[in-house]
Amino acid sequence: MDTEHQSVPSVSRGRPRSTKVHRSILEATLALLAEVGVERLSIEMVAKRAGVGKSSIYRRWSSKEALIVDALEQIKPQLNTSIQGDLHEVLFELARNFIQQMNTPLGKQMLSMLISTLSGNSQISESFWEKHSLPKTKEISSVIENYREKEQLRNDIHIDLVSDLLIGFIMYQLLFKPPSSDLETDLKEGIKVILDGISQSE
Numbered sequence: 001m002d003t004e005h006q007s008v009p010s011v012s013r014g015r016p017r018s019t020k021v022h023r024s025i026l027e028a029t030l031a032l033l034a035e036v037g038v039e040r041l042s043i044e045m046v047a048k049r050a051g052v053g054k055s056s057i058y059r060r061w062s063s064k065e066a067l068i069v070d071a072l073e074q075i076k077p078q079l080n081t082s083i084q085g086d087l088h089e090v091l092f093e094l095a096r097n098f099i100q101q102m103n104t105p106l107g108k109q110m111l112s113m114l115i116s117t118l119s120g121n122s123q124i125s126e127s128f129w130e131k132h133s134l135p136k137t138k139e140i141s142s143v144i145e146n147y148r149e150k151e152q153l154r155n156d157i158h159i160d161l162v163s164d165l166l167i168g169f170i171m172y173q174l175l176f177k178p179p180s181s182d183l184e185t186d187l188k189e190g191i192k193v194i195l196d197g198i199s200q201s202e
Contacts, residue, residue, distance in 0.1 A: 024050040025057055029071035034109070038068060038117050038124065069127045072117060075110040076132065077101035081139050087147040088191055094140065095170050095187045102174060103183070111175060137163045157198045165194060 028049035032041050043064055047054045061067040078101070083093045102111055118125040140163040147153065169190050173183055 026071045152200045
C-alpha cells in the first residue's frame with residue numbers, strides 16, 4: 001500500500017518538470033538567436049541560459065539545427081482554416097488573423113529573426129520548409145482548392161504558388177509598411193488582385 005501511494009506523486013511531479021525543461025530550452029534558443037545569431041549559437045550556450053545540462057537537450061534534439069527549427073516553430077501564428085464565406089472573405093480573415101497575432105513590436109521582431117535565421121543557414125531553411133512552412137502552405141492551398149468550381153478559378157493555376165504569393169504579400173504588408181498604413185484596406189485590395197488573376201475570364 002505504501003509503495004503504491006509513493007509511486008503516484010513521483011510520476012505526476014516528473015511530467016511538469018519535463019514540460020518546463022522543454023519550454024525553457026526553446027525559449028533560451030529563441031533569445032540567443034536574437035542576441036548572437038545562428039552561427040554563434042551553441043548547445044552549451046542554450047544549456048547555460050536554460051539552466052539545464054547538455055544531455056537534457058540532446059535527449060530531445062539530435063543537433064543544434066534540429067533544435068533551432070523547433071524553436072522557430074514557436075514564432076508562427078496559428079491559421080484558422082474553418083472560416084466561412086466566399087473565397088475573398090475567407091482569405092481576408094486568414095490574413096487579418098495573421099496580422100492581428102503578429103502586429104506587435106515583439107511579433108515583428110520574431111518574424112524578422114525568423115527570416116534572418118532561415119536566410120543565413122540552408123540546412124535550417126530546408127528543414128523548416130519541409131517540417132513547418134510547406135504544411136502551412138498546403139493548408140491555404142486546400143482552402144483555395146475547395147473553391148475552385150464555386151469561384152470559377154482557372155484550371156491551369158498553380159495553387160501552392162498562389163498560397164506563396166498570399167503569404168509573401170501578407171509578410172510584406174506587416175514588416176515593411178509603416179504603422180500608419182491602412183493594413184486592412186491594403187489586404188482586401190491585394191487579395192482581390194490575386195483572385196482576379198486566378199479567376200476564369202468571363
